[in-house]
Amino acid sequence: MRLGLAGTGRIGTAHAETLKGFAEVTSVVVADADPARAQAAAAKLGVDAVEGIDELFRAGLDGLVVTAATDAHPELIIRAVDAEVPVFCEKPVAADIPGTLAVIDRITGSDVPVQIGFQRRFDAGYQAARAAVESGELGWLHSIRSTTLDPAPPPAEYVAHSGGLFRDCGVHDFDIIRWVTGREVDEVYAVGRNKGEQFFAEAGDVDTAAVAMTLDDGTLATVSLTRYNGAGYDVRFEALGSSGNVVVGLDDRAPLRSVEPGVAPLPGPPYPGFMERFRPAYTAELRVFLEVAAGQRMSPAGAGDALEAFYLAEACEVSRRENRPVRVAEVRR
Numbered sequence: 359m360r361l362g363l364a365g366t367g368r369i370g371t372a373h374a375e376t377l378k379g380f381a382e383v384t385s386v387v388v389a390d391a392d393p394a395r396a397q398a399a400a401a402k403l404g405v406d407a408v409e410g411i412d413e414l415f416r417a418g419l420d421g422l423v424v425t426a427a428t429d430a431h432p433e434l435i436i437r438a439v440d441a442e443v444p445v446f447c448e449k450p451v452a453a454d455i456p457g458t459l460a461v462i463d464r465i466t467g468s469d470v471p472v473q474i475g476f477q478r479r480f481d482a483g484y485q486a487a488r489a490a491v492e493s494g495e496l497g498w499l500h501s502i503r504s505t506t507l508d509p510a511p512p513p514a515e516y517v518a519h520s521g522g523l524f525r526d527c528g529v530h531d532f533d534i535i536r537w538v539t540g541r542e543v544d545e546v547y548a549v550g551r552n553k554g555e556q557f558f559a560e561a562g563d564v565d566t567a568a569v570a571m572t573l574d575d576g577t578l579a580t581v582s583l584t585r586y587n588g589a590g591y592d593v594r595f596e597a598l599g600s601s602g603n604v605v606v607g608l609d610d611r612a613p614l615r616s617v618e619p620g621v622a623p624l625p626g627p628p629y630p631g632f633m634e635r636f637r638p639a640y641t642a643e644l645r646v647f648l649e650v651a652a653g654q655r656m657s658p659a660g661a662g663d664a665l666e667a668f669y670l671a672e673a674c675e676v677s678r679r680e681n682r683p684v685r686v687a688e689v690r691r
Contacts, residue, residue, distance in 0.1 A: 362419040365426030366390040366399035389414040421651035432461045439470045444651035448475040451664045471650045473657040474664045478534045481639040483606035488538045496599030502579035503596040504531040507587035514557035522563045524671040531581045532670040541573040547683040548674035589613035590628025
């Protein structure tokens with residue numbers, strides 16, 4: 359397979375290196391809005407580079423991986439579908455709900471597969487949690503707890519164009535709650551605060567948030583988000599049921615410290631960030647994309663899944679700004 363990759367930033371370069379290592383992949387061709395950055399990445403990885411996106415689409419691709427800036431996602435997805443090239447795109451599909459709906463409307467009816475990057479679905483722990491829920495071993499669920507706690511904030515320029523904490527960060531929690539439980543969210547109540555850098559408030563964003571959710575079967579879920587978890591990168595998920603419970607992310611590198619007498623500390627060290635924590639999941643996700651591109655399986659996460667997660671993020675933002683519970687139906691279009 360000959361694969362193209364658009365966007366050679368941090369995650370793009372990591373994905374290109376992963377793709378290069380798959381036996382099925384004969385060559386990887388990269389491009390970037392900055393041709394010099396694409397050339398530098400190609401030289402470092404030992405892959406091919408072209409001058410721009412137009413040249414990338416003329417490279418005879420069997421699949422395209424999109425890791426470019428968010429504002430480039432809609433055009434790249436649509437161009438790939440029009441060219442009958444299977445496409446994997448890191449979330450989100452577009453910067454907002456109208457943009458996402460426009461892409462979905464444009465690609466509906468095509469049989470070209472589109473896979474959206476929600477890597478937690480490919481993490482062994484989350485997959486085990488989903489299996490436990492599906493098997494009934496937990497009984498009926500009463501509570502879900504999901505956390506995404508970053509160790510340090512991103513740069514101010516990133517925050518200004520990120521879409522906010524719920525759309526940029528919490529969207530992974532929202533997607534995985536839907537995926538693990540197999541349920542939809544009816545209502546959210548979200549609060550957020552700023553105790554860190556002023557640039558969050560200047561961007562209309564918050565650096566820490568908490569969300570209470572009610573699922574369509576009455577299960578309650580809570581989501582905790584922050585950009586300031588100095589102990590380390592902490593992503594966990596708990597599914598609590600009438601017959602048992604499971605937790606994802608409670609391993610030797612979880613940045614937790616018990617103050618109970620006689621309890622030994624976890625050996626660590628904590629994960630420094632998402633790339634290190636989810637590296638096996640990213641690899642598994644891209645391997646599945648090869649199968650999708652080869653026509654061997656259906657896309658496991660489509661544009662519709664990205665839309666549903668965005669609806670939850672939008673509902674949370676409305677709730678935070680208006681200080682009230684918001685039914686998800688209010689933001690559907």
